[in-house]
Amino acid sequence: MSAKPRIERAALEIFAASGVDATTTKLIAARAEVSEGAIYRHWKSKDELAVGLFMSAHRRLSELIETEAGAVHGIDAKAAALVRAYCTAADEDWTLFSFHLLQLHHFLPYYQEDGRDPVTLVETIIKHAMLKMELPPGDPRVIAAMALGVISQTAQNRAYGRLGEDLLSAHAPLMTAAVLAVLKAR
Amino acid sequence: MSAKPRIERAALEIFAASGVDATTTKLIAARAEVSEGAIYRHWKSKDELAVGLFMSAHRRLSELIETEAGAVHGIDAKAAALVRAYCTAADEDWTLFSFHLLQLHHFLPYYQEDGRDPVTLVETIIKHAMLKMELPPGDPRVIAAMALGVISQTAQNRAYGRLGEDLLSAHAPLMTAAVLAVLKAR
DNA sequence: AGCTTGCAAGTAAATGCTCACATACGTTGT
DNA sequence: ACAACGTATGTGAGCATTTACTTGCAAGCT
Incomplete structure (x- = not known):
């Protein structure tokens, strides 16, 4: 499965549980089982991902x-x-x-x-x-x-x-x- | 005036406006017009300060x-x-x-x-x-x-x-x- | 080939916290 | 009166770590 939706779900779950500031890109990547860099193929920044969601x-x-x-x-x-x-x-x-x-x-x-x-x-x-x-x-x-x-x-x-x-x-x-x-x- | 209450007010104001995670100890110290180290004379950590308030x-x-x-x-x-x-x-x-x-x-x-x-x-x-x-x-x-x-x-x-x-x-x-x-x- | 998507290994900046030192101040002994 | 001392409080440069983000490269798909 492609990385984008997996990243979205992972980010959503951690954001919801811990807040945006306390959520690191490393955590998101680990939970989505992708590399950290993959996030930046689809969003310019962590904040853009959060705001989008x-x-x-x-x-x-x-x-x-x-x-x-x-x-x-x-x-x-x-x-x-x-x-x-x-x-x-x-x-x-x-x-x-x-x-x-x-x-x-x-x-x-x-x-x-x-x-x-x-x-x-x-x-x-x-x-x-x-x-x-x-x-x-x-x-x-x-x-x-x-x-x-x-x-x-x-x-x-x-x-x-x-x-x-x-x-x-x-x-x-x-x-x-x-x-x-x-x-x-x- | 002593630093402790000034730190408490400053921290409270920034915590309320920006959240705990987004608030740096540097910002608190600057707003309270004390050094960063002064915070740690009265609290063991930023989180202890936040929880106390x-x-x-x-x-x-x-x-x-x-x-x-x-x-x-x-x-x-x-x-x-x-x-x-x-x-x-x-x-x-x-x-x-x-x-x-x-x-x-x-x-x-x-x-x-x-x-x-x-x-x-x-x-x-x-x-x-x-x-x-x-x-x-x-x-x-x-x-x-x-x-x-x-x-x-x-x-x-x-x-x-x-x-x-x-x-x-x-x-x-x-x-x-x-x-x-x-x-x-x- | 050309374009997109992904990875691993970075980097510069920032963060919470520490530490050696300075100063204020009340207490005690003489 | 006053020096000696201990304690509480404040300083700010500096440390280890973490952070968001970048880059060079490779693999797949059209």
């Missing part, structure tokens, strides 16, 4: 939010669809999404604010629901943060091994109820 | 939870007191608490699970409230994660500069309502 998760999440939220009407249905979609995606590639979740702050300087990142998308959805009177008025940035916190912290605790081995999807109904409760609480 | 926040948080929750009765009052106390503490030393929040996963291997860490304490409070029928039954680990997520994600987004310059306390009433909504939602 992060951004692929980031974009996938953005697209997922746009399509799932666009497919249904009403804030209740949107919330349910989004929670469900995130859980499914995370369960399908847990390494990628736990990496995205745990190492987010390492990449904040990188992604440009073009309004298409997950947080801003959710803020927009909430703002529209408020205009349609589906939700009580409030600061969409704070409401979005609280609602997303329900999901991200649950996923984080799962990553920390605090929730057992259940798939994240196992908690989707409960998380949906909690998210809706947050959105409507004042 | 993290643990001081961690312990302070645990004590805060125990005293605040012990001082009032009923889950509603406990939730309000805890949210309020966390916001106040975070506002008083934002550098320390944003460091604690953002770098948590770096220190997970360190702290022993003696049931006195913030998350476990909250889980216990929730469990007792369920036994007293103040809350509907459910997995306390998941409910605690979701409730804490409301607060931690809001604080995190503030740290990322997404919420403006308001103190965290400004959002305490809203967060309290949201936390209670999460606790009671099913």
Whole structure:
């Protein structure tokens, strides 16, 4: 098998477990069973590899939010669809999404604010629901943060091994109820 | 002024902004306006310094939870007191608490699970409230994660500069309502 | 042949930490 | 009063090691 995907998996796994800075190119190469030089055939630097992996998760999440939220009407249905979609995606590639979740702050300087990142998308959805009177008025940035916190912290605790081995999807109904409760609480 | 507290402040600020691994002892020394060797008069290693700072926040948080929750009765009052106390503490030393929040996963291997860490304490409070029928039954680990997520994600987004310059306390009433909504939602 | 992909052995720079030395300061003996 | 001494604290040049990355070369594929 060619080296590129093996390097990607290996890097992802170590990045997720130990963080980008603590991950050496030697470790990645060893885990992928390639030489260190092979990494530099495909990426200019360790950081470019890390940013690439992060951004692929980031974009996938953005697209997922746009399509799932666009497919249904009403804030209740949107919330349910989004929670469900995130859980499914995370369960399908847990390494990628736990990496995205745990190492987010390492990449904040990188992604440009073009309004298409997950947080801003959710803020927009909430703002529209408020205009349609589906939700009580409030600061969409704070409401979005609280609602997303329900999901991200649950996923984080799962990553920390605090929730057992259940798939994240196992908690989707409960998380949906909690998210809706947050959105409507004042 | 003596070097130790200056080193602690300098280290805290850089750790919070850039992470432990990306922070060099040279940078800490420069910011504290002391020599690099001075650090090693007070700590055995960079990591011991980092762990010490993290643990001081961690312990302070645990004590805060125990005293605040012990001082009032009923889950509603406990939730309000805890949210309020966390916001106040975070506002008083934002550098320390944003460091604690953002770098948590770096220190997970360190702290022993003696049931006195913030998350476990909250889980216990929730469990007792369920036994007293103040809350509907459910997995306390998941409910605690979701409730804490409301607060931690809001604080995190503030740290990322997404919420403006308001103190965290400004959002305490809203967060309290949201936390209670999460606790009671099913 | 020409191009891509991989390897082994480098290299220069940076990092955490040490060590011999300097200075400040309280205590003790006279 | 005051010198002698021990201890705590701070300095900064320097060390061994590690790091990300490079380079010269070879093997496969089209």
